[in-house]
Amino acid sequence: MTMSSEHLQILANKLRYTGKSKPRALITGINGQDGSYLAEWLLHKGYEVHGIVRRASTNNLERIRHILDKITLHEGEITDSIFVSYVIYTVSPLEIYNLAAQSHVHTSFSVPDYTFRVNTLGLLNILEAVRQMDYLPNARIYQASTSEMFGNAPAPQGIETPFDVQSPYAISKLASHELIKHYRNTYDMYTVSGILFNHESPRRGENFVTRKITKYFGKSINDRLKLGRLKLGNIQSERDWGFAPDYVQIMWKSLQDNESKDFVLGTEISISVKDFLGVVGKYMWSDWTTYVDIDDGEFVRPSDVHKLQAKSSYTVKTDVYDLVKIMLDYETDTCDGDGYDYYMENYGDIFAWRT
Ligand code: NDP
Ligand code: GDR
Numbered sequence: 001m002t003m004s005s006e007h008l009q010i011l012a013n014k015l016r017y018t019g020k021s022k023p024r025a026l027i028t029g030i031n032g033q034d035g036s037y038l039a040e041w042l043l044h045k046g047y048e049v050h051g052i053v054r055r056a057s058t059n060n061l062e063r064i065r066h067i068l069d070k071i072t073l074h075e076g077e078i079t080d081s082i083f084v085s086y087v088i089y090t091v092s093p094l095e096i097y098n099l100a101a102q103s104h105v106h107t108s109f110s111v112p113d114y115t116f117r118v119n120t121l122g123l124l125n126i127l128e129a130v131r132q133m134d135y136l137p138n139a140r141i142y143q144a145s146t147s148e149m150f151g152n153a154p155a156p157q158g159i160e161t162p163f164d165v166q167s168p169y170a171i172s173k174l175a176s177h178e179l180i181k182h183y184r185n186t187y188d189m190y191t192v193s194g195i196l197f198n199h200e201s202p203r204r205g206e207n208f209v210t211r212k213i214t215k216y217f218g219k220s221i222n223d224r225l226k227l228g229r230l231k232l233g234n235i236q237s238e239r240d241w242g243f244a245p246d247y248v249q250i251m252w253k254s255l256q257d258n259e260s261k262d263f264v265l266g267t268e269i270s271i272s273v274k275d276f277l278g279v280v281g282k283y284m285w286s287d288w289t290t291y292v293d294i295d296d297g298e299f300v301r302p303s304d305v306h307k308l309q310a311k312s313s314y315t316v317k318t319d320v321y322d323l324v325k326i327m328l329d330y331e332t333d334t335c336d337g338d339g340y341d342y343y344m345e346n347y348g349d350i351f352a353w354r355t
Contacts, residue, residue, distance in 0.1 A: 024048045026091050026139075028078050028122070029099035030071070033203045034144070036063035038097060038248040043070055045252065050091045052076060052100065063203050078122035085129040088139070095255050096130070097142045098123055101173075104207065105148060106301050108169035119172035120179070127183045127191070140190040140255045141180070147197040147240070147266065147308045149174045155238075158311030159195070159264050166303045180262070190260045197240040197266030197310045199247045200323060202330035209273055210241060210327065217280045217288070218331020230292050233299025235273040238307040240266040243318035243326065250314050266310025267319050279324045 025042050029035040030051025042049050049071040053060065061068065074091075076083035078100045088096070101119045102108060108115040123143055130139050150157040151164035165171050180193040204211040209232070216230045242265075250265055271279075281288035318326075 022046060022048045023095065024050065024091060024093045025095040025097065026050045026052070026087065026093040027097045027099060028052045028126070029101065029144075030073070031061055031064050032099060032103070033063070033201060033205065033244055034199075034248055034251075035097075035099045036067075036203060037201070037245045038099070038251060039064060039067060039071055041245075041248050041252060043067060047095075048072075050074060050087075050093065052078060052087060078125060079117050081125040081128070084122075084125040085132075088126065088129040089133060093139050095142070095252075096126060096139045097144075097251060098126055099144045101144065102169070104205075105167050105169045106299070108167050108172070109302050112168035115168050116172045116175075119169070120175045123176045123179055127179060127189070131183065131187055131189065138189055140260070141183075141192070142251050142255055143176055143180045143191065143193045144251075145177045145180075145193040145195045145262075146170070146173050147195060147264075147310065148305060149177060149195065150308060151305050155270060155307045155309040156268065156311040157264070157308065159262065159313060161311075166305050167301070177262075184260060190255070192254045192260050193262040194251055194254055195262065195264045196247055197242065197264075197308055197312075199242045199244040200327065201244040202327055203244070204327075210276065210323075213273075213277060213280055214324070214327040214331055216291070217284050217286060218328050221286075224291055231295040231299065232273065232292055233295060233301070234304050235277065235292075235294065236306075237304055238270045238272045238309070240268065240270045240309045241276070241320045241323055242267045242316050243323050246316040246318055250316075253314075263313035264310055265314055265316065266308075266312045267316050268310050268312055269319055270307060270309035271320055276320070276324070279321060280328065283324060283328050 025047045027035050027038055030039055031053050035051065039049050039051060051071055052074050054077055055075050074087045078084055100122055102115045126141060130141065147157065148167065148170040149163045149165060150161055151166040151170060153161050153164040163174055165174050177193045180191045183189045184191045200210040206212060206215060247265060254263060277288040277292065
């Protein structure tokens with residue numbers, strides 16, 4: 001007896017919930033901030049986890065070093081359609097989380113072409129690979145969309161807010177958001193665009209503003225004096241900053257519903273970079289103004305987004321004030337690893353899924 005693709009799809013959906021087979025997930029960008037937390041979360045949920053990483057001449061696996069023996073890595077670029085199709089065909093995942101991106105907004109002004117290729121054509125490669133393998137059960141696809149797509153639309157921004165992009169990065173992500181809708185509406189594929197506001201952690205890249213600030217202020221006064229003053233750009237801009245582990249759980253949740261739908265996720269609290277510095281200064285008993293220089297060249301963008309504040313589809317647990325504490329504790333070595341001990345002690349079960 002041969003099975004139609006419809007039957008295979010039904011069977012796959014049944015297996016997803018019965019626990020008879022381990023569900024298999026593929027994460028692009030698994031060695032990034034979110035990819036590393038999501039991999040931990042999916043392992044905790046009993047998944048077989050596969051990830052795509054780029055070949056590098058230096059070690060780029062630091063964030064997933066502790067789980068390397070539990071996951072399978074596939075080395076390649078998401079801009080390479082042949083590689084992407086091959087991995088999807090061989091892994092045959094039930095869920096694909098597309099987190100790989102040129103994710104730095106300021107950098108996207110210097111490399112718009114590259115940004116578009118990774119952030120948009122990368123997703124297209126995944127969507128086409130899944131669509132064309134219609135003899136395999138369709139994988140559910142999560143796309144990492146961003147609050148940057150709202151740009152300077154008046155805050156708070158929710159699922160109904162019209163987009164107002166301000167950077168090549170935002171344009172590339174908006175094109176991907178439209179691709180997600182197109183493949184869902186046209187081919188009946190289970191695709192989700194999660195529009196996430198800024199989320200940070202001790203694993204955040206060092207050239208994003210929260211990590212840049214906490215890394216600097218986590219140092220002793222002597223070390224700060226040796227380093228010289230911290231140079232920042234536009235400190236008036238306001239962002240809705242949350243804690244990355246909270247966000248990856250919702251990514252997973254969004255692929256477990258009966259129907260796929262897009263959503264918005266943030267803390268609903270928005271503070272400026274200047275106020276973020278104020279909170280850091282309070283925790284560190286430091287007057288931040290003594291240590292910071294505003295540089296109106298290097299770190300200022302050709303156009304910036306003034307205020308982002310979510311009208312969120314889900315509640316998240318950690319607010320920006322706890323986030324600052326977690327990030328500073330990590331830098332000052334008052335906690336083990338990336339805030340786990342501190343967090344278990346103070347907030348109980350939020351991190352209980354971590355191994
Ligand atoms: P990171 O920059 O930490 O991670 C990006 C990942 O993408 C890295 O693993 C990187 O690998 C990988 N990557 C980049 N280019 C390629 C490529 N051509 N082929 C394969 N892999 C590639 O980002 P985050 O973890 O912070 O964010 C995850 C996703 O969520 C991104 O798509 C981002 O745009 C989006 N997003 C993030 C938000 C946030 O506040 N963090 C908010 C909203 C959306 P490598 O190490 O080799 O560079
Ligand atoms: P963002 O994060 O652009 O919101 O993108 P970033 O931390 O880079 O900037 C936030 C705001 O801070 C201002 N700023 C500075 N930014 C950086 N990086 N360095 C500085 O020195 C500095 N000084 C001031 C910026 O102008 C901006 O207004 C992040 C990324 O994770 C994206 O991938 C994601 O989509 C969005 O968050 C939501």
